[in-house]
Amino acid sequence: MESKREAVTTGRPSAFESVIPDELEAAIARRVRQAVDEEVARRLWRKDESLWGGPGVPEIGDRLGWLTIVDAMLEEAGDLEAFAASCRSDGFTDAVLLGMGGSSLAPEVIRRSYGELEGGLRLHVLDSTDPAAVLAVERAVDLEQTLFVVSSKSAGTLETVSHFRYFHAKVSAAVGPGPARRHFVAITDPGSRLAELGQQHGFRHVFLNDPDIGGRYAALSYVGMVPAALMGVDVRGMLERAQVAEQACANYDHSSSNAGLWLGVAIGELARQGRDKVTFAIAEPIGSFGLWIEQLVAESTGKQGTGILPVVGEPLGAPDVYGDDRVFVHLRSADAADEGFAPGIAALAQAGHPALTLDLHGADDLGRLFFFAEFAVAVAGWVLEINPFDQPNVQEAKDSTRAVLDGYAQAGELPPASDAGEAELRRLLAGVAPPHYVAVMGYLQPSEDFDEAVVGLRETIRARTGAATTFGYGPRFLHSTGQLHKGGKPTGVFLQLVHDGPEDAEIPEAGYTFGTLKNAQAVGDLRTLRAHELPAERFRLEGDPVAALRDLTAMIEEL
Numbered sequence: 001m002e003s004k005r006e007a008v009t010t011g012r013p014s015a016f017e018s019v020i021p022d023e024l025e026a027a028i029a030r031r032v033r034q035a036v037d038e039e040v041a042r043r044l045w046r047k048d049e050s051l052w053g054g055p056g057v058p059e060i061g062d063r064l065g066w067l068t069i070v071d072a073m074l075e076e077a078g079d080l081e082a083f084a085a086s087c088r089s090d091g092f093t094d095a096v097l098l099g100m101g102g103s104s105l106a107p108e109v110i111r112r113s114y115g116e117l118e119g120g121l122r123l124h125v126l127d128s129t130d131p132a133a134v135l136a137v138e139r140a141v142d143l144e145q146t147l148f149v150v151s152s153k154s155a156g157t158l159e160t161v162s163h164f165r166y167f168h169a170k171v172s173a174a175v176g177p178g179p180a181r182r183h184f185v186a187i188t189d190p191g192s193r194l195a196e197l198g199q200q201h202g203f204r205h206v207f208l209n210d211p212d213i214g215g216r217y218a219a220l221s222y223v224g225m226v227p228a229a230l231m232g233v234d235v236r237g238m239l240e241r242a243q244v245a246e247q248a249c250a251n252y253d254h255s256s257s258n259a260g261l262w263l264g265v266a267i268g269e270l271a272r273q274g275r276d277k278v279t280f281a282i283a284e285p286i287g288s289f290g291l292w293i294e295q296l297v298a299e300s301t302g303k304q305g306t307g308i309l310p311v312v313g314e315p316l317g318a319p320d321v322y323g324d325d326r327v328f329v330h331l332r333s334a335d336a337a338d339e340g341f342a343p344g345i346a347a348l349a350q351a352g353h354p355a356l357t358l359d360l361h362g363a364d365d366l367g368r369l370f371f372f373a374e375f376a377v378a379v380a381g382w383v384l385e386i387n388p389f390d391q392p393n394v395q396e397a398k399d400s401t402r403a404v405l406d407g408y409a410q411a412g413e414l415p416p417a418s419d420a421g422e423a424e425l426r427r428l429l430a431g432v433a434p435p436h437y438v439a440v441m442g443y444l445q446p447s448e449d450f451d452e453a454v455v456g457l458r459e460t461i462r463a464r465t466g467a468a469t470t471f472g473y474g475p476r477f478l479h480s481t482g483q484l485h486k487g488g489k490p491t492g493v494f495l496q497l498v499h500d501g502p503e504d505a506e507i508p509e510a511g512y513t514f515g516t517l518k519n520a521q522a523v524g525d526l527r528t529l530r531a532h533e534l535p536a537e538r539f540r541l542e543g544d545p546v547a548a549l550r551d552l553t554a555m556i557e558e559l
Helices: 002-010 022-037 040-045 069-089 105-114 131-140 158-175 177-183 193-201 222-231 235-248 259-272 289-301 334-339 343-350 363-384 394-411 422-429 448-465 482-487 514-531 545-558
Strands: 016-019 094-098 122-126 146-151 184-188 205-208 277-282 309-311 326-333 355-360 437-443 468-473 492-498 536-540
Touching: 002 016, 002 022, 016 259, 022 040, 022 259, 022 363, 040 363, 069 222, 069 235, 094 158, 094 222, 105 122, 105 222, 105 289, 105 363, 122 131, 122 222, 131 158, 131 514, 146 158, 146 177, 146 193, 146 222, 158 177, 158 184, 158 394, 158 514, 177 184, 184 193, 184 222, 193 205, 205 222, 222 235, 235 259, 235 363, 259 326, 259 355, 259 363, 277 289, 289 309, 289 363, 289 482, 309 468, 326 334, 326 343, 334 355, 343 355, 394 482, 394 514, 422 448, 422 492, 422 536, 422 545, 437 448, 437 514, 448 468, 448 545, 482 492, 482 514, 492 514, 514 536
Parallel strands: 094 122, 094 146, 146 184, 184 205, 277 309, 277 326, 326 355, 437 468, 437 492, 492 536
Antiparallel strands: 016 355
16 A cells, blocks of 8 residues: 555656655655656657757757667668678677777677577677786687677777777788778767778778767667677567667656656656665676666766766665665566565665665566666756766866876886875775765776675675775776766765786787776876865785785775
8 A cells, every 4th residue: 555655646657666765755756746747758759958958058969869769770670680690601700899888888788688699699898908808808719700899989989999909900910901801890970080990991891870879878779789689689679678668758748657757757856865876786687787777877967066876786785784875776577576575675675765676577678678777867867957968077087098198108107106005095984974985996807706806895895884885897987987986976985996917918009008008097097086186095906806805805894
């Protein structure tokens, strides 16, 4: 009865189950009525820029192509399948996606969610400048049987350009400069530098994406669908599931018939009420969906001193370890729907934390979730009174990295940077409590073992401080949560972890190595955070990074 009453009060659609404290329920209900009265859903579909402060504001009117991309991609589905078949028939066994942020995260989620599919290419996603990560991809494939997909709106992304130069040189050496051109594909905007590069080098194909789509809203465009087709995913089926969400979000009259509108209003209003840490619990096989939703939420909302912090990969704890800045979103397997709230979510809801649950139907449901989330975050931007399509602070870290590299070109070495010890870590965490959050940023080779060890570090920090924790690999997070770090509420506390392995790799035409680039990015990011007067320390992991991280965790536990 309580759940039914809440649904009526807040206009909650049947797609959700939720438990929301009374005072927050009333605030959501008021905002829902405003959204209906102001025709937010109808205006969004009409691409009304005034929802977010336009017209005349950059990166609004030319960033709404995601609303209608599904129908366009359905028309291309047959050609995508034929392209993938031609690659297989030419002997390709692997595909390597070279991209960053919005260009890499949707393909990575699709790769992890589906795994290797019979008859498809094995997909590898490279979005790290750590030399060990680059070399690991190179050693995992046979260059003569590998297709490289270079994905970038402009080819202005330093990491992607560096990856392309490296692998183009390697493939040219392996098969010859002429045949090498058939090993490369581009996904980019019309008229971009990458489109010109593809034409200049005679790429196998250049997919020209809708230019009115920003990277983090591009999952259902060529950015996500080309890698999916190469893997052997049923892209037509994924797009048809996206149409289900599209049609549901096209209901205008009441929030109870528009789940995307309701979710966007709910998380936006909860953030305004101080519940600005959205903690995701995501069922398999799409647990990696958090990587993509993290960028969508953080980069879209974290600006002008406000924002919603997405918390993914942080294990659920007992209710008493959390502050009153949390809201929990549970993406539950539909197979478990009869069981109601998961035990951990139920306990948190009973303790007064807002909890929302949405059912999902396996990896084939990714298309629906991609569109649904995009619509909801666009609505949340209206609630927060910000533009959810720009990223004004991302360029800062890029500029700082470029300045560090320019200094390296002159001095022949990177600038010295002091590494934190026990005293610095004690000062960093002193006084940390909700609504603070602690962001752990790792500039090192990604690995499952390190991911597992990071969980222990995050739990230790949360137990000590009660604060939300996040983790991201650099430089990937610079194209994701990095916007919120600098542009959102100044409540972040930042712990940078750096590790260098024994090997390095030269970047052709650059004058520096991947190791130098990675460390320059780490230095640049640290400088940018401190320029915003945010507390940030760097800790260097020596030897085995997993063992060193566990030692660090033990040190923090004893502080």
